[in-house]
Amino acid sequence: MTVLTPPSFASGDPRANRAVLCWPAAAKMAGALVLIAGTAVVPAGWKLWFAGVALLLGVVWALGRLPPGPVLRRLLALSPFVAGVALAAAWSPGGVLDWKITALRSGLCLATVILLAQATPFAEMLAVMRRVHVPALLVTTIALMHRYLFVLADEAERMRRARASRTFTTGRRFAWWAAATVVGQLFVRATERAERVYDAMCARGWR
Numbered sequence: 001m002t003v004l005t006p007p008s009f010a011s012g013d014p015r016a017n018r019a020v021l022c023w024p025a026a027a028k029m030a031g032a033l034v035l036i037a038g039t040a041v042v043p044a045g046w047k048l049w050f051a052g053v054a055l056l057l058g059v060v061w062a063l064g065r066l067p068p069g070p071v072l073r074r075l076l077a078l079s080p081f082v083a084g085v086a087l088a089a090a091w092s093p094g095g096v097l098d099w100k101i102t103a104l105r106s107g108l109c110l111a112t113v114i115l116l117a118q119a120t121p122f123a124e125m126l127a128v129m130r131r132v133h134v135p136a137l138l139v140t141t142i143a144l145m146h147r148y149l150f151v152l153a154d155e156a157e158r159m160r161r162a163r164a165s166r167t168f169t170t171g172r173r174f175a176w177w178a179a180a181t182v183v184g185q186l187f188v189r190a191t192e193r194a195e196r197v198y199d200a201m202c203a204r205g206w207r
Helices: 023-041 049-065 069-089 095-119 122-131 136-165 172-203
Strands: none
Touching: 023 049, 023 122, 049 095, 069 095, 069 122, 122 136, 136 172
């Protein structure tokens, strides 16, 4: 089977401080793993830990001069997952006291992952995964998923522009209907594209 080399694109924000981007990716990933694991397992009474993690993330954000717009947009887009986890904790036994700390844990872990993604080129993270012997098939799958997210985003934007150029009606209800139509058509096109990509990869030796 031919081994596919993942594309050398990066997820690090080009406007970030180059010094932060040049920090070893292995060190950044290890630090993020420690913060996430620690935040997930420390007792709820360790308020200094949570405050320290929040302060550390703020320092990294400031040192890296990461633009606040992308970070805040990602936090806002993923906040429903944090709210869902907190809601699930609220309905569990003892949830009246635990849902707040659950939301805090989830929010800090999410912020850690987002800052890591903003400050670390994606190709370097893949290289670290290979060095620690993450299965090659899993690494390649992650690389392909990352690559085709941008393909899907471009396809969705083209469909949105095409729909807007043929639309003469305004209103929130119609906007929701148009967005649902685009999502449905995008799913169909993504499925067809996936089949074509699969056939092309098989023709090049993948099994």
